[in-house]
Amino acid sequence: MKKLSLNFWGLLPAYLVMSLLMVLPLLIIFYVSFMSSDPYGGYKAVFSLDSYTQILYSYDWDENLVLNLQYLKIIARTLLLSAATAIICLLISFPVAYYISRQSHTMKTLLLYLVTLPFWVSMVVRVYAWVLILSNDGVLENGLRFFGLIGDIDSLLYNNGAMMVGMVYTYIPLMILPIYASIEKLDSRLIEAASDLYSSRMNTLRRIILPLCKPGIVAGFVLVFVPSLGTVLEPMLLGGGKTMMLGNLIQNQFGVARNWSFGASLTVLLLCIVLIFLMFQARRTNLNKEFS
Amino acid sequence: MKHAINIKNVSKYYGDYRAIKDISFDIRDNEFFTLLGPSGCGKTTLLRMIAGFEIPSGGVIKLHGTDIQALPAHKRCVNTVFQNYALFPHMNVAQNIGFGLEMLKWSEENIAARVDEMLELVHMRPFAARMPAALSGGQQQRIALARALAPKPEVLLLDEPLSALDLKLRQSMRDELQQLQRDTGITFIFVTHDQEEALAMSDRICVLAEGEVQQLSSPNEIYENPINKFVADFIGETNFMAVTIGAVNSATAAITNPLGIQLNVPNAGYRPGQEATMSLRPEKISINTQGLEVNLQGEIVHRTYMGGYTHYKVRTANGIELRVSKRNTISNDTEYQLQQRVDIGFSKTSVRVLCQ
Numbered sequence: 001m002k003k004l005s006l007n008f009w010g011l012l013p014a015y016l017v018m019s020l021l022m023v024l025p026l027l028i029i030f031y032v033s034f035m036s037s038d039p040y041g042g043y044k045a046v047f048s049l050d051s052y053t054q055i056l057y058s059y060d061w062d063e064n065l066v067l068n069l070q071y072l073k074i075i076a077r078t079l080l081l082s083a084a085t086a087i088i089c090l091l092i093s094f095p096v097a098y099y100i101s102r103q104s105h106t107m108k109t110l111l112l113y114l115v116t117l118p119f120w121v122s123m124v125v126r127v128y129a130w131v132l133i134l135s136n137d138g139v140l141e142n143g144l145r146f147f148g149l150i151g152d153i154d155s156l157l158y159n160n161g162a163m164m165v166g167m168v169y170t171y172i173p174l175m176i177l178p179i180y181a182s183i184e185k186l187d188s189r190l191i192e193a194a195s196d197l198y199s200s201r202m203n204t205l206r207r208i209i210l211p212l213c214k215p216g217i218v219a220g221f222v223l224v225f226v227p228s229l230g231t232v233l234e235p236m237l238l239g240g241g242k243t244m245m246l247g248n249l250i251q252n253q254f255g256v257a258r259n260w261s262f263g264a265s266l267t268v269l270l271l272c273i274v275l276i277f278l279m280f281q282a283r284r285t286n287l288n289k290e291f292s
Numbered sequence: 293m294k295h296a297i298n299i300k301n302v303s304k305y306y307g308d309y310r311a312i313k314d315i316s317f318d319i320r321d322n323e324f325f326t327l328l329g330p331s332g333c334g335k336t337t338l339l340r341m342i343a344g345f346e347i348p349s350g351g352v353i354k355l356h357g358t359d360i361q362a363l364p365a366h367k368r369c370v371n372t373v374f375q376n377y378a379l380f381p382h383m384n385v386a387q388n389i390g391f392g393l394e395m396l397k398w399s400e401e402n403i404a405a406r407v408d409e410m411l412e413l414v415h416m417r418p419f420a421a422r423m424p425a426a427l428s429g430g431q432q433q434r435i436a437l438a439r440a441l442a443p444k445p446e447v448l449l450l451d452e453p454l455s456a457l458d459l460k461l462r463q464s465m466r467d468e469l470q471q472l473q474r475d476t477g478i479t480f481i482f483v484t485h486d487q488e489e490a491l492a493m494s495d496r497i498c499v500l501a502e503g504e505v506q507q508l509s510s511p512n513e514i515y516e517n518p519i520n521k522f523v524a525d526f527i528g529e530t531n532f533m534a535v536t537i538g539a540v541n542s543a544t545a546a547i548t549n550p551l552g553i554q555l556n557v558p559n560a561g562y563r564p565g566q567e568a569t570m571s572l573r574p575e576k577i578s579i580n581t582q583g584l585e586v587n588l589q590g591e592i593v594h595r596t597y598m599g600g601y602t603h604y605k606v607r608t609a610n611g612i613e614l615r616v617s618k619r620n621t622i623s624n625d626t627e628y629q630l631q632q633r634v635d636i637g638f639s640k641t642s643v644r645v646l647c648q
Contacts, residue, residue: 192345193378195365197392198443207391211382 026271033264041258051265071249071266078246079273081160082228085167089175089224090217092168097180097216098209112180115173123170127237130166131157134238158240166234171227175220182216183209215285222281226274246270294356296321296447296479297342302351304337304503311337313503314351319447319481320496321356324473326482328490329500330526335483338500339449342481344368356446366395371440372449376456377432379424385435386411386420392443410438413472430461437469441476450482454489466492487527491515499523521646524571531574531614535645537566547645550612553586557645569646574603574617576642579628584637590614592632604628606636 036048058068100111118126133139134157141156156162186209194204210217232247241248246266253263297319304312312334319325327335340346342353344365352359360368371392379388386407393403411417414434424432433453440448450469454462470493473480484490490497491511499506499514499522507519518524521532538546540563544556549570562568578584593613594605604616616636618624628634 187378189374189376189378190380192343192365193372193374193380194391196343196345196370196372197439198366198395199391200366200395203395208380 029264029267031264032260033268035261037259037261041260043260043264048261051259051261054262055265055269074244074249075246075269077160077243078229081164081167081245082225082231085164085171085228086175086221086225088164088168089172090179090221093172093175093179093220094213094217097176097183100176100180101183112177115176118169119173123233124237126170127166127233130162130169131237134162134165157238158242160239160243162238163234163243163245166238167228167231170231170234171224174223174227178219178223179213179216182213186212218281218284222278225277229270229274294321295319295354296323296356297481298352298354298357299338299342300352300354302338302341302348302353304334304341304346305349311503312341312348315503315505316351317498317505317508319479322477322479323495324470324480324482324493326484326490326494326497327500328484328487328497328526329506330485332502333500334503335485335500336451339372339451339481339483342447343370343372343449369446370449371443371445372451373433373436373440373453375452377424377436377453379432379435379439381424383424384420385416385422385424385427388424388435389439389442392439396443406442410442413441413475414438429457430465433457433465437472441472441478445478447479447481450480452484453482454484455486462489469493491527499526501526518571518644518646521569521571524569524644524646529574529615529617531572531577533570533572533612535568535570537562537564537568540564545645547643550610551586551588551608552610553588555640555643557640557643560645560647562645562647566647571644571646572614572638572642574615575619577606577614577616577636577638579604579606579616579618579634579636580626581635581637585639587635587637590634590636592628592630592634595628595630597627602627606634608636 032043033051034047034049035043036046036050038044053065055071056067057065058070060066096115100108100115103111131138134141134155136155136157138156190208190212191204194208195201199207230247231245232251235241235243235245235248239245244252246269250263250266250270253259253266257263295318299318300316301314302312302316303310303314315334315338327338329335337346341348342355344360344363344367348361353361355369380391383391389407389410390403393406398406407420408417411420414437416431416434416438419427419431419435424435427435433456436453453469454465457465466489469480469482482490482493491514494511496509497511497514498508501522507514507523509517514523515527518527524530525532533550535550536548538548540546540559543559545559545562547555547557547568547570549555588608590606590608592604593607596603600620602618602620604618605613606616607613614636
């Protein structure tokens, strides 16, 4: 009994932090999402599902509900761009991680340090750097023009491509590190065994290396995909506010639009997307556990 | 006779370090060939060069007469049983065994049939669907063997495959490996540092030390007629004594030895006054036995009881300590006590004189 209470008091700070900083805000968001919006901003404490119907429908001039795909488009774009970001990160990260794992010990330390180095600089600054690189008359455009690789073009900035470049850049260390960890754990004798058994390098990659690195790849995918869903900064700075993602929409509802309940319902939606994705991922990991 | 492997002037450098120093020998078809030596002697390097994991710095390796230098590992008709088995952890037993066949683009029915045949061969049929992690060390060992034998390699390479097993299992796997080699008729090249293993299984043994071949011969020849001090010391136990070559004629040479016995051995090109080492195996000396050529008096100074054998140390009248190994048989299971005075004797033909 005494021990139990010691456990309780010892864990109390953790409970407090979790409940005050995680559970409570989530409950508030959940609560607000089921309230009706106040025309003067914020919300009114009157139960209403309006903020959820608003995701798919809007009222026309005669107060009739009509289908409105505007928000659905933003959600779809968010999912697509996040998935694309994660896939591009994966395609770049695997060779990079593999290369790092084959280096000498000192070289490994140096390269891994370089991978994590951007984390030491504020994200806003780093994304702004991309604005400078991609802007009209910016470094990249002038460079490409100098070598005659492009003629007159529209801006490299303020489109989905620019947003994705920014997102890939921001999140790629989160992909490289777990993949590197799983490649490091890979027994090099298995690769020798595969080539001893007549497997070409390509087959060895496909049949031995990739399957054994799957835990790292899946972890990296989650670590990139999930924060990408909630990304705010890149669409704002590199997308120029023209193309919105879910994060920006939520921010707008709490900020400019002052429609808290709609913002809250969108937040709940984003949370549900993330949870569903993580649930799938957890089920797959459980299946994988049988192997190891 | 056609050779499975020809190794000609092969050397291997790691920077300035010479791991293999200009080695040449042939491995016959269908033989159980063992590369034996202490760690760092280059035996594993040699095996890895045959497998294609290491490239020789010089020399030629031929497989059934064809130079395989230019072939990468996955194009050589040799398979390896790795020291720690290196089974693919994400594939079950059947998939592991079938992997090589799949890479060779065998048809699915043929793979299934061959996998089944291999499982039968290593007595592992009930385990086809198991994952490697759910197998014991001995079972993993059998699967590794089956996997390597499945593609019908021209030569099977075994890199200390028994070293991770416990003693009992190791002994039974020895018999099985030997049987397997006879049944399949495939040339086995077996790498080990365990001289007992080498003696027990091999048709021929190549003793390596410091990147050089010391002796290549049958197990019996290697044990009974070691070519130098290293081989005599590494294989089995022996008593070494520093000796000097005395009078020499065309047929025999007299050996001046610390035991103070009159000893003449066939002259193998000795020079008078030459320093040499005399080797006498412990089991060639017997205690209190009548009718031997050489008889000495001594005192038991040490005794180690091993069950089937007892190892004694006997100090002779002129202060030399000799190791004597006595088999405990039905007719003679006498136990000698410490400080007991005994007669020891041996035959002069058991003495070997080694020049290096």
